[in-house]
Every structure is written in C-alpha cells, then in structure tokens.
Amino acid sequence: MNRIPIVFCFDKRIVLGASVSIKSLVDTANADTSYDIRIFHSDLSLDYQKSLTSLVKNTNHTIVFHYINPEIFKDAPKSNGSWSEIVYYRFLVPEILKEYDKAIYSDVDVLFKDDLSELYLTNVANVEFAAVRAERNHPGAIGHKYFEENKNEFIFWSGLMLFNNQRFRDEEIFDKLLVNAKKHYTRLKFFDLDLVNITCDNIGFLPFKYCVLQGFYYNKDYHNVKEYEYLKDVYSDENIEWAIKNPAIVHYAGKPGKPWRMKHPYEDYFEYIKKIPSKLRKYTIRDIRKRLFSKV
DSSP states (O other): OOOEEEEOOOGGHHHHHHHHHHHHHHOOOTTTTTEEEEEESSSSOOHHHHHGGGTTTTTOOOEEOOOOOOOGGTTTTOSSOSSSSGGGGGGGHHHHHHTOOOOEEEEEEEEEEEESSHHHHOOTSSSEEEEEEEOOOOOOOOSSOOTTTTSSSSESSEEEEEEEHHHHHHHHHHHHHHHHHHHHHTTTTSSSSHHHHHOOOOEEEEEEGSSHHHHHHHHHHHGTTTTHHHHHHTTTTHHHHHHHHHHHHOOOOOOOOOOOGGOOOOHHHHHHHHOOOOGGGOOOHHHHHHHHHEEE
C-alpha cells in the first residue's frame, strides 16, 4: 500500500468546495493508494469533522484534523474575503507532519482527475519544494507581481506544493516566511504565492497537468484564455494540449470563478456536489450572492 500524506487548509466558509476536492481525491485513487489526509483549520465544528470523515468511510484512506491558531500569522497581511490567515497554513506542513520526509499540500478549489502516486514519487531531495510554474520571472510579468527579491527563473503557483519536509525544517524556512511576511507586509499582492516565491530560491518543477486551469480545461480554444498570454512563454502548445487531455488536477482559478458559485456548474463538478453528504453542501451568503449574479 502506498501511503501518501496530503494536506488541505480551509475553514467553514469553504466546506462545500473542500468536500468535493476530498471526494474526487478518494474516488480517483489507485487500489493500492492510501491517502493520509490532514485538514488544517481554525473553526470546523465536530459535526463538520464527522461529516468530512464520512467521505473516507470504508476506504483505504484516513482523515485527521489539526487545529491551527490564527494568531501565528497575526503579522502577515490578509483580507476580509477569501484570503484570510488560512492561506498561510500550508507553510506549517513540514512543521506538523514530521513523520514524513515529504508531503503534498493542495488548495481546495480543485477537482482531482487522477491518482497522485506519480506526483508523490517526484524527487525533491535537492529542493525546498516542487510546484507548477506559472510565469517567467521578469519585470514585465503579466499575471503576477514582480519582486526583485525573487531570484528564481520562474514564478511558481502555491496551490499545489510537494514539500521537502526535512529541508524546510533544517533551513528554518517557516521562520523566514514569517519574517518576510512582516517585512513585505504592504507589498504582498498574492499573499502566500508572493511570499513563498520571495523566500525560497530552490524550487523543483511539477508538470502543468497538476494545475490545469479551468479556462484551459473547459474551453474549446485555450488560446483565447487570459492566462495563455503568459503561460505560452513557459509551456509549448504541445505541453498544454497534452495536459488538457491528461489532467491530474483541474484548478478553478481565474474566470469564471468557483464552480459551486455558478448557476450551472460544470457537469463533472456538479456530479461530485451530488455525491457529498447533504450536511456538507453548505452555501454561504457569499456563495448565494455570487450564484445570483453569475453569468454561467
């Protein structure tokens, strides 16, 4: 049995999206894969925890909850919307999962399409973590903010990270992240993404199939998608087309927004909404408002 640790960080405002992600993760696992699912949170009730645990009932997988004190990130910038202090919880993965040499972190606005054994086998011995390249790093960056402190050739997305846990701890990277969060407080635009790209200078590459943006996956002509303007300088059309045909993870970043907030969610995503327990199909006031004004 292949035991794979994977961490999700979310609060009660996004239980629905997280439940779909976890259910799709479990459903696409190979028969010999066993996910050790860890949930970092600050406000999930015991009822929510019980319902979430039911997603792995009678499977090879387990779910463990870790309460995180929000005060740890009191000196880091945050917003009143989706980008609360929870966006920084991912940086605690190496600090908490000390029994593993490496571990996966994933955002919860995703749909898993394939088993993650191949991803977990990625060699990260000589890097701090591995992630998917988002854009070339230069002053003319289009989709992301340029920081002269970032010495990497590329800007990396932080929505999927394969951590080298031991190296993260040995180099005290978590402490460095906190220092930089305070130092660059007013400059950080994409919060966790900016912060990890500024702080880490030895990052491994993961294929685009682990972050196929919704605009690419659901549109007939991805050349018209906004993100193509900068992704074309990172990936060839052949690379992009292969990933679209062989996605491991579809990431619902960018337009037209989160699928659970659409009037008519994508068919494959809606199938998973119907699969999760009714107690987890909780729409917040913000979700409902966005659905009312959704054009899709």
